[in-house]
Amino acid sequence: MSKVGIDLGGTNIKAGIVNEENEIIAKGQKKTFAQRSAEEIMKDMEKLVEELLEEHHISKEQVEKVGIGCPGTIDSKTGTVIYSNNIVWENIELGAIMENSLQLPVKVYNDADCAALGETVAGAAKDCNNMILLTLGTGVGGGIILDGKVFDGYYAGGAELGHTTLIAGGEPCTCGRKGCLEAYASATAIIRIAKKKMEQEKESLLHEYNEIDGVAIFEAAKNNDRAANEAIDEYVMYLAEGIVNFVNIFRPEKVLLGGGISHAGDRLIQPVNEYVKKYCFGGNRTYIPEVMQMKLGNDAGIIGAANL
């Protein structure tokens, strides 16, 4: 039997047919045009799935289920999008409407949860029953897999790992609180830290960049720039402190990092692992989870959704 996974984003609707080995055998996408009505977007999602199945000569009888990953707060029990600021939806019964139009069973979860599930069935955390995913982008997203299942708390209000306090009364966070992990471990945060460092360092290579972003910071660091290296060291400490907290709560088998900053490679992953090894509760007398980069990239969301 095949499964269908849909990754609904603010820019694109991506869909894939996934086989029993959890490989994507066909993929397609359409532009979301998020300013359109939810009805129009859902109609395009339906069309995309129908087209994919037809192109690959797969009948509906051969499809076991459909899963959708959607940004925002999702009531996974009913498949309702409670609120999504990316696509500006409020109380849309996405699951029920798609089930009716596709005549297939449909499940809906948050997109970060789908990515976490995708990595556990076919990616860097394959065969792990317990894992944590942190996405390091403009914000810090979180996904928790416990006993092989997505954990999102009551009424999907949990798993907001980015909005746990790292430093009480610290930097302002997008959520209205101060000192959240997101305010210290997001891409936005490393840029803020690097800008502060380069101000004190007139010779820094960072002054040569028109725009300071994660790529610029890690590139300058590679060229032995002191300000960039100090910024990364500080960032690593914040991120790793956050990870140690989650390890102490969940003791997952693996911690995966996704999002823009996760592409930094060894300069990030290595010191984070050293820090976690040194500070997680029980030290080397206990199991220390490895921190790794996500493996499936954008496909994680599709494969995860197909496995809901």
Ligand SMILES: [Zn+2]
């Ligand atoms: Zn916050």
